Amino acid sequence: MQSRPITPNGAVVFGLILIGATMATTGLPGLAIVAVLSMTFAAIEVGARTGIALRRSIVLVFPLALFMLIVWVGVVGRSPTEIAAGVTGSRSAASLHVAFICARLFLIVFTIQLIAARFAQTTPLRFIGALQIPLAFKRLLVLTLSLVETFRHAIDRAHTALVACGLLTRRASMRNLFNSWVLLQTVWLTAITIVVGRLRDKWPIENTLSQLDRALADGEPRSLSRRDLVWLPIALATVILAIGAR
């Protein structure tokens, strides 16, 4: 055990425990306890990048919060407890319900963003390489991330081509509705062609997979650091406190 900063493995386990605590709490006091630990983690481990994590969390949660407000306060007009009790209910109770759900969601997203911000300097490849998971799963994660980009490019190209040949239009139209499956099929076939090309020709010649395996194996040390062993018991204690808080 060496004196090293928090490791990706420690951070992931810490995040999972914190998310578990957030989901297990049934009231705002429990959420407040989890929030205190999140902020402490942010102050000690993340530092100046906390602002970025906070901003990203707000960007992710704000539209959802607005959506929930429309549904619960605007449309339904009472909380689930009031519906279960069969009483008339009020919009303020519905607002409280939305506040609790959104606070919980915000804490989950904020925890994930904090960990992302903590390892912002680490490339996804190095981060995945440092995780204590089977090599096949690491390969899968890297390949999926790479293929998401491939899909994005394929969608752009196929869309442009189908607009050019008159099957789709740039604006919403009935033609788009009827021909959207052609876009899907074109994107799929483009991706398949790229993958088959890589598997048959590119990768064997460039020895890509063994280089990828080597890159994944050269990640950071996988044992837990002292810092991990400080944060993990604190996180576990927080779970107990948060669940107990009413």
Place this chain on the structure above:
Amino acid sequence: MLTTPRLMAIALCAALNFSIGSIVYLIKLPIYLDSIGTILCALLLFPDRRAGFVCAWISGALSLILSGLLINPFVPWFEMTDVAIALLSAFVITGGAETFRARPLPSLAFGIRVVLYGIVTGVVAAVVSAPVVVYLFGGVTGNGSAFLVALFLKTGQQLMNAAILSGLAADPFDKTLQVLFSALLYRATPTDFIAMLRTSHDLAVTTDNT
């Protein structure tokens, strides 16, 4: 079981789930379309149903993790729905694999199977998802189907009933569309790619001489 071509197929299907699911989520349609890759993965590996289930499940789980991290933090909680869809895909929907690739297209048999598998998958998905929607998210998950929950709540239904009814109203249609798209993509997939997945020979790894 997990040869390099199969790993690529899993990654492809996960990326497909993620790409389409994100677009649908961002434009707030009352459907999901986030399991097309899962169903397709099982079809691509037919007749090996066990491998089909494992690969379909992994591809679904991967896309849930990615979507949870990047787009919608709610989706990873629906892992059990993903397991149910992977199971149905591998052991029920693959029953139509030969019809889906038959040439010329047997329109009636194709249509009947798509609708039948879609409804079965939709009902199972609705029932498996409802407790998650109710207990973890209080009824609203950020998807357009939340408006259906709101509609049922407005008519005086209890939250669990509203979530199940909303699921039963939206999921069979959504899953029928997903089975249809998966069948069309499976039909369009080149035979040599499918052959690559069905063989135990690992192309890229065996050529590695280092």
